[in-house]
Amino acid sequence: MIPIDPSTHPSAPDASASYPRPSHPHPRRPAPGAVPPRVRWAALALLPILAASILAATSLGAAAIPLGEASGYIWAAITGAQLPREQFTDYTVVTSIRLPRALLAALVGAGLGALGVAAQAMVRNPLADPFILGISSGASVGAAAVIALGTLASWGVYGLSIAAFASALGASTIVYLLARTKEGLAPTRLILVGVVLSFGFQGLTSAIVFFEPRGEAARTVMFWLLGSLGGASWSHIPVAVGAVVITVVVLFSRARVLDVLSTGDAASLSMGINPKTVRTQLFVLVALGTGVLVAVSGTIGFVGLVIPHIVRMVVGPAHRAMVVLAPLIGAILLVWVDVFSRSIVPPRELPIGVVTALLGVPIFVLIIRSSRYVYGGSR
Numbered sequence: 186m187i188p189i190d191p192s193t194h195p196s197a198p199d200a201s202a203s204y205p206r207p208s209h210p211h212p213r214r215p216a217p218g219a220v221p222p223r224v225r226w227a228a229l230a231l232l233p234i235l236a237a238s239i240l241a242a243t244s245l246g247a248a249a250i251p252l253g254e255a256s257g258y259i260w261a262a263i264t265g266a267q268l269p270r271e272q273f274t275d276y277t278v279v280t281s282i283r284l285p286r287a288l289l290a291a292l293v294g295a296g297l298g299a300l301g302v303a304a305q306a307m308v309r310n311p312l313a314d315p316f317i318l319g320i321s322s323g324a325s326v327g328a329a330a331v332i333a334l335g336t337l338a339s340w341g342v343y344g345l346s347i348a349a350f351a352s353a354l355g356a357s358t359i360v361y362l363l364a365r366t367k368e369g370l371a372p373t374r375l376i377l378v379g380v381v382l383s384f385g386f387q388g389l390t391s392a393i394v395f396f397e398p399r400g401e402a403a404r405t406v407m408f409w410l411l412g413s414l415g416g417a418s419w420s421h422i423p424v425a426v427g428a429v430v431i432t433v434v435v436l437f438s439r440a441r442v443l444d445v446l447s448t449g450d451a452a453s454l455s456m457g458i459n460p461k462t463v464r465t466q467l468f469v470l471v472a473l474g475t476g477v478l479v480a481v482s483g484t485i486g487f488v489g490l491v492i493p494h495i496v497r498m499v500v501g502p503a504h505r506a507m508v509v510l511a512p513l514i515g516a517i518l519l520v521w522v523d524v525f526s527r528s529i530v531p532p533r534e535l536p537i538g539v540v541t542a543l544l545g546v547p548i549f550v551l552i553i554r555s556s557r558y559v560y561g562g563s564r
């Protein structure tokens with residue numbers, strides 16, 4: 186073979202020649218599983234809104250307290266500063282009643298938003314929410330029994346929460362045993378069993394209320410069934426924090442698996458993911474999380490149903506983004522719903538579940554009728 190001299194062949198490429206680099210390099214794509222920048226910015230914007238909402242909630246109510254004074258009382262509680270005797274009443278209202286109530290509202294809203302994402306991923310159904318499995322109805326039976334029969338009365342609000350949580354676990358066990366098949370938890374069967382048992386538990390609760398001779402006890406049961414944060418205390422906060430943190434961390438770490446699960450069982454198996462195992466894990470997470478939240482707040486519907494749809498319409502079906510934003514939006518929503526429920530007919534209080542239902546129905550209808558929305562993301 187005859188060697189070729191590059192100097193005599195201009196058309197031959199010169200390996201030493203330097204070529205200009207593009208002035209506008211391609212933008213880096215986020216790593217697989219990373220939170221998109223717009224979702225991070227949205228979360229950073231929602232955090233101060235949530236903090237401001239909680240602070241405003243300590244100022245608003247049947248007896249309004251100026252925002253500056255409420256902030257001063259909270260700061261005094263943090264630093265241990267001494268206050269004049271005439272301010273003790275407002276100080277107690279802010280730090281012992283309104284602040285733990287606002288924090289609990291935020292935690293319950295965040296938990297229901299995250300659990301709604303988990304429930305819809307578990308059964309691949311847009312109508313799923315944390316309460317569709319009959320867990321809340323089961324918790325209501327225990328709560329109604331404690332209120333009506335006086336069981337654990339010496340434990341006060343803790344007895345009510347313990348009974349509700351224990352009943353929720355019992356209901357979850359029954360649902361799991363009835364919905365389980367050889368192939369695992371079938372989504373359709375899980376929904377049907379949950380709905381049927383929910384009606385059964387509601388019947389038991391109604392019977393307890395009907396045969397309760399004390400009108401005050403019956404009203405207490407009904408108020409709890411409709412959702413209430415009136416019994417919020419600082420002792421409820423650590424339990425709710427634990428439930429929310431565990432839920433969000435587990436869902437965030439399994440977000441990629443949930444994305445695959447949403448494509449169907451066959452696709453999941455082809456990618457090495459066992460839908461039976463994932464669905465069982467989600468069921469346990471939803472059951473325990475819902476049991477804890479119902480025990481401290483009663484039944485608050487529509488938050489776990491509507492919030493995932495709102496987030497999905499805005500950021501799409503990626504579960505990592507949904508797990509980041511759904512708790513924040515749910516927390517902000519429930520804080521303001523609670524403020525409205527205790528301010529609309531002072532000094533009486535409207536059950537928070539009534540407000541979420543009246544607010545959630547039109548919002549859900551508007552979302553579904555939106556031309557931009559389909560289940561799984563925007564068109």
